[in-house]
Amino acid sequence: MATMQRGQYIKLAQSLPPRLTKFLARYPPAAILPQTSTPSNASSATTTTTPLESSSELPSSTISDLPYPSPFRATKHAVTGKWHNPAFSLRRQAELVKLARNHGVEELLPPSVKSTAERIRRRAENGLRVKGTGVGQKVKGKESERTLKGRLEKRRQAMLQMPQMVQTWKERGHGRGWKKWPK
Amino acid sequence: MALTGYYKTLMRPRTHRPLSMLKYDPVVRKKVLFLEQKRGGK
Numbered sequence: 001m002a003t004m005q006r007g008q009y010i011k012l013a014q015s016l017p018p019r020l021t022k023f024l025a026r027y028p029p030a031a032i033l034p035q036t037s038t039p040s041n042a043s044s045a046t047t048t049t050t051p052l053e054s055s056s057e058l059p060s061s062t063i064s065d066l067p068y069p070s071p072f073r074a075t076k077h078a079v080t081g082k083w084h085n086p087a088f089s090l091r092r093q094a095e096l097v098k099l100a101r102n103h104g105v106e107e108l109l110p111p112s113v114k115s116t117a118e119r120i121r122r123r124a125e126n127g128l129r130v131k132g133t134g135v136g137q138k139v140k141g142k143e144s145e146r147t148l149k150g151r152l153e154k155r156r157q158a159m160l161q162m163p164q165m166v167q168t169w170k171e172r173g174h175g176r177g178w179k180k181w182p183k
Numbered sequence: 184m185a186l187t188g189y190y191k192t193l194m195r196p197r198t199h200r201p202l203s204m205l206k207y208d209p210v211v212r213k214k215v216l217f218l219e220q221k222r223g224g225k
Contacts, residue, residue: 151186154186155185155186155187155211158184158185158186159185159211159213159215162184162185162213162215162216165184165216166205166215166216169203169216174203174204175200175201175202175203175204175218176200178201178203178218181201181218181219181220182184182218182220183220
């Protein structure tokens with residue numbers, strides 16, 4: 001099965017643009033990596049970059065499988081504690097993800113904030129650009145918007161009483177005998 | 184008095200009784216009773 005997969009992968013690699021193949025050769029996905037080399041590499045990776053911390057809240061399970069630090073994340077240096085920028089800037093990440101998506105191999109890339117799944121998740125969380133359309137979001141609104149319902153109800157009640165009021169007004173000499181002036 | 188916020192400004196002699204008239208209110212699009220508000224007197 002592995003050989004068949006390997007053949008498939010070779011065919012796939014031949015069909016991909018060189019930019020993607022270069023990236024995948026440099027950062028092979030966990031599915032392609034041989035099982036024997038992974039533990040040793042992983043152990044060496046843990047010794048060198050143990051306190052590797054991810055800057056985003058993406059699931060880190062896939063990251064821990066990989067023998068290399070994710071090229072799409074900022075990493076903290078084990079010794080100096082300094083943060084280093086990801087190997088690929090957000091712009092280049094987006095370009096790679098777009099390229100991979102067009103060739104249907106997006107799942108081979110390491111997790112990125114520019115990935116389709118992440119974008120969909122963020123869209124669901126934040127909603128549309130319009131404030132208040134995300135999950136659990138509320139908008140305070142202007143005072144006129146907050147009090148609109150109450151004012152409309154008051155107006156409705158006043159309009160319901162209007163015919164009776166006009167009748168009384170007419171009976172009392174068109175305002176001559178009117179007593180209830182508004183303040 | 185339809186509580187729409189629409190109003191009219193009129194002039195009257197100081198000694199005249201408070202004004203009140205049926206006028207068109209464009210908010211509710213009807214003729215409604217307008218009562219003088221500033222001099223809410225007896």
